[in-house]
Amino acid sequence: MTDYPLRHDWSLEEIQALLDQPFNDLLFQAQSAHRAHFDPNAVQASSLISIKTGACSEDCGYCSQSSKYSTELEPEKLLxxxxxxxxxxxxxxxxxxxxCMGAAWRNPTDKNLDHVIEMVGAVHDLGMETCLTLGMLTDEQAAKLKQAGLDYYNHNLDTSPEFYGEMVTTRTYQDRLDTLTRIRK
Ligand code: SF4
Incomplete structure (x- = not known):
């Protein structure tokens, strides 16, 4: 079976060459990559919960949880x-x-993170994989989460660097990349 190494260094030219292929060739390659790594007929199901809702200090233009906009959302404290x-x-x-556990934070405080780490341990003990999305992290916080046995961390890039300031002004595209680098380390 062909080996498809995980890469994070794709050049624009390489991406364009992929997309320029005939659609069915692309579909075939996507299927081959999937089959090389996963049971082709199994579907993995995840469930997502908001562990802390609303009152977020960020101003993402698409989000009802931002404190900067007037929405119908009732904020909730950390569960x-x-x-x-x-x-x-x-x-x-x-x-x-x-x-998957998501919190509407710019970043977790160390105290809040300790609370979330308890959640990660308890969910792990049920025999489930764990996933978090908590916003930006420091190196120390990322290391703590690894130690706690966290399996996945979700952190969206949102949009292109050129358009970033149109959508959110309370952080930069580079902030996102920096957090992703910490998590990958
Ligand atoms: S950081 Fe997350 S919760 Fe906060 S405003 Fe942006 S998308 Fe919403």
Whole structure:
């Protein structure tokens, strides 16, 4: 089977060459890459919960959780660990193998992170994979999450660097790249 190494250094020319191929060739390559790494007929299901909702200090133009906009959203404080574990149990019963926890923060405080780490441990103990999205992280926080056994961290790039300031002004595209680098390390 062809080996498809994971790469993060694609050049624009290489990406363009991929997209210039006939559609069915592209489809075939995508299927081959999928089959090289995963059971071709299995579907992995994840369940997502908001562990802290609204009152976010960022101003992402698409988001109802930003404190900068007037929306109907009722903010909620960080959930107790027991509530999160209960929700993870329900998700597991319904067939999810991964449980994702998202918080509306620019970045977690160390105190909040300790609380989230408890959640990660408790969900892991249920035999599920864990995923977080908490905003920006420091090197120390990323290391703590690795130590806690976190499986995945989600951190969107949002849009292109050229358009970034049109969509969010409270952080930069480079801030996103820096956090992704910390997480990959
Ligand atoms: S950082 Fe996340 S929660 Fe906060 S405004 Fe942006 S998208 Fe919404």
């Amino acid at each position: 107790p660990v027991e509530d999160v574990v209960k929700a993870a149990n329900i998700a597991k019963e319904k067939g999810a193998s991964r449980f």
